[in-house]
Amino acid sequence: MVGVSPALVSMVLNGKAEQYRIGEEVAKRVVETAKEMHYAPNLVAKNLRSGKTQLVGLIVTDISNPFYSAIARIVEDRASELNYTVLISSTDENLKNTERLVDVLLNKGVEGLILVPCDGSMKLIQRLYDSHFPTVLLDRYFPDIDLSSSCLDNYRATELATEHLLGQGYKNIALIAYNTEMHHILDRVSGYEDTMKNAGLSAYVHVRKVNILNPRPGIREALEELIHRKHVDAIMFLTNMLATNGLYCLNEMNVKIPEDVAVVGFNGNDAFNLFYSPITYIRQPIEQIAKGSIDILIKRIKKSNYKSKLFLEPELVIQQSSQRIS
Amino acid sequence: MVGVSPALVSMVLNGKAEQYRIGEEVAKRVVETAKEMHYAPNLVAKNLRSGKTQLVGLIVTDISNPFYSAIARIVEDRASELNYTVLISSTDENLKNTERLVDVLLNKGVEGLILVPCDGSMKLIQRLYDSHFPTVLLDRYFPDIDLSSSCLDNYRATELATEHLLGQGYKNIALIAYNTEMHHILDRVSGYEDTMKNAGLSAYVHVRKVNILNPRPGIREALEELIHRKHVDAIMFLTNMLATNGLYCLNEMNVKIPEDVAVVGFNGNDAFNLFYSPITYIRQPIEQIAKGSIDILIKRIKKSNYKSKLFLEPELVIQQSSQRIS
DNA sequence: CTGAAAGCGCTTACAG
């Protein structure tokens, strides 16, 4: 339409008019015509030519889980600012799914991955590490693999919560965890165990592990035993899902919080706040974790030796469920 | 590697060996070699060549809202089965954002859009309709635009809930809605108003509208007036967010549910179930709404005159908050 | 039955 070659148009529209010393008038005419006709370059062709897709993958366990959807929202917004598009997938904590989704996303041409690794995925993650493909672990990490990650300081989280309960005068404090080898959970267990031991309360350490895919029956069983036989005076739940399921069980059992037993949960939500005895919980800095993961990934994509491991500070939101009733 | 031309490889790998009458042995060798070397075709090149991207866009108001993240999960899973990839964006109920995101997604080459239209987006939707671009409205619709949609039967939803409250003996029933022209909300209001009028209770119709972006202050104000001056005996909240915010306000006001006032919410969640008086709510068939939207879209992409409008059945989940206390 | 050519829409050296 302007009467110049496609190459020239390309140069102008990519802001390389000066570099190629293109006539100002011609450049102006190209820009104006492009605007008039609402020209938008074909991104597929651009991608093929450049070998870049401006695509990144975000693999979580379940995008319908509010924790991960909050993360996804932030990652999406930040990626968009940085001119990247996010492809989101859910693994349901399943290794085979995770492996498949990694392959699918790589095949779709993502330039990097943000990944919540599931139980048993160490070999897969090691392979990703060995392949030098830009990858950032989110929420969970492997201490033996030197990969970038953006996680909570999990040890500090339960240390903080246990100290709070001890400070309130609780001693016989139980922990409900997942039956898993994943380190974010092991760290949370350690933070609790060490704090109890340091307070000379090793005898009161109770850790119960339940199935991650169907936690409710295990939680109910554990609670029955802990409350009726071990006479615990406080219970910490290691994740939001454990706490929510735990509250259903405690209601069914007619256990009064905090009169019969104090409760600390993980990750705040409306259910905690609207509970008859608002639930004290460990707050994760979701914004920082999410933004950290995408910022690290993009830096890594642009600079092949970039690496960063974030362990972000938890915060304890103290509400009624952990107050000592004298 | 096999010693044949790329064209032949392409034919074999796309299952067109027979069509092009390619030698069985050669075909076999191609397939095996492809598997051995983990060959995966470059999808970008494939897309450029075919003009198809196998991409669809999902524009919701906020992917971190549990209702939409539940939808996204189902759409994503179904799209994946159908060999499509979903690009998700959030508008924050803002028209400018919506317009921008539509442009961005079109430019990224999506072959269709699933869209939750925000207030004031009628012109944009009309333009999309006029352009014949494959589009399906989700959750919200425009009665005057003949576009495919997958929504709740909103009128039936509040009719159901109002009938239930009337059946429990409540008469002075108030409604908290958004201050909006969006038809899914207007339909919900009508379902309530008509049911009240049919019961001869026009005098007890109270509709209060609050700001969608910051509902809390408006809700608090409305509740103060409705409860203390209008002496309503039941309150229906038209969305999950309204109900959740409403429960915070009712707690602050020390209003007892259902003794002082009965409550009906929208879309169940843990906060409703774990509330001291579990909240009766209108359940949307999320699975059907989500699956409906993507199935319609894909059919529309493949068949240019395909159209379908779904108005799916609500269900009332009756819990303690709406039981009559005699 | 199989190979060589053309082209999807772009961008980057290379000429002039």
Place this chain on the structure above:
DNA sequence: CTGAAAGCGCTTACAG
């Protein structure tokens, strides 16, 4: 200062 050519990795007519 600007145009013509080549090529990203594929697939589909077209030859043979």
